[in-house]
Amino acid sequence: MLSYSTQLIDENDINVVIDVLKSDFLAQGPKVEQFEQDLCAYTGAKHAIAFNSATSALHGAYSVYGITQGDEVITSPISFVATSNMFVELGATPVWCDVKLDGNIDESKIEALITKRTKAIVPIDFAGKPVAIEKINAIAKQHNLLVIQDAAHALGSSINGDKVGSFSDMTIFSFHAIKPITTSEGGAVLTNNEKYAKALRLFRSHGIIKKQLWSSDMVSMGYNLRMTEVAAALGSSQLQKLDTFIQKRNKISDYFDNRFKNEKLFLTQKLESNTISSRHLYPIILNPELHCLKEDIFKELQERGLGVQVHYRPIYQNSFYKEKFGKTVLPVANDFYLSEISIPCNQTMSMKDAEYVADTFLDVIHKYSHRGCSF
């Protein structure tokens, strides 16, 4: 099965992990610091704070900023649940902003959602396509809000040659197995703000400041959300290959774009000419007349070896959110869920695999489009 996204582990990745296992430090030591420096060097951000997952990193970012009971956070429902779970956990309320056809937050709809309670805007770079961060930052600045960017898909994406990672107040990356690079599980917050960086380091490790010898002091509430040496060593090794991974995924995506350019039954994600996407996903947006056939299409694609997936069910449609916050309907996000299928596009695929994916996808779509939906 060709997966919509997957890891690629080579000999060097394996060797650096073995070296750590034979070393004196398994938990925290020089590898975590090195990985954080590598992330700063790669993205241009001043501070990187590694966590055991992006979910922990989001929890840290929202916490050190002081998001709390009664606050509102404007965010997109087309994301993984962790994006909003972690501020809901702190007592804040999600204010859902609709998306555009590319799956990114519709920046033109943000301002109307701002109230006296709004604390932050949390956009997600869907599939790796950078959000319209300049416009979002301008809105935030005008209303004195923070922008926390969930860039779990977008390590290596760029605008005008500048890498995602230092565009917003805090940027979150995920190193889960299927993300642009992996540490097996892992995440990080990147920021240029020293105050947040310090607070994040405390938050991830019991709120303890080490002084000298045995003396240490716990100065704020904290957890154990630390990344391990094993994970960090893998991260640094993976990061060296990120650009080649992205080149590969872009080569496959460009091939798909070309194969699909005259198709009328679906849309693909269009990128601005000054941006590069990590191409974490290759999303397909089916026309409404195919919505009722998506289950059949999905099943047949899987039967024919395409490890497709749907990204995402709008977060507000999950039982927990419906029960806690009531029913929400956003027209584009609702339709996006009915329309979207992510097809295989990853760095382990050959161009022959890509050809098979495009051939099979077109074959299946055209076959079902003749059936139509019976209303």
Ligand SMILES: *Cc1c(COP(=O)(O)O)cnc(C)c1O
């Ligand atoms: C994967 C993902 C997360 C969570 O990342 P973990 O490292 O698995 O905790 C958060 N947000 C988005 C958009 C994601 O894709």
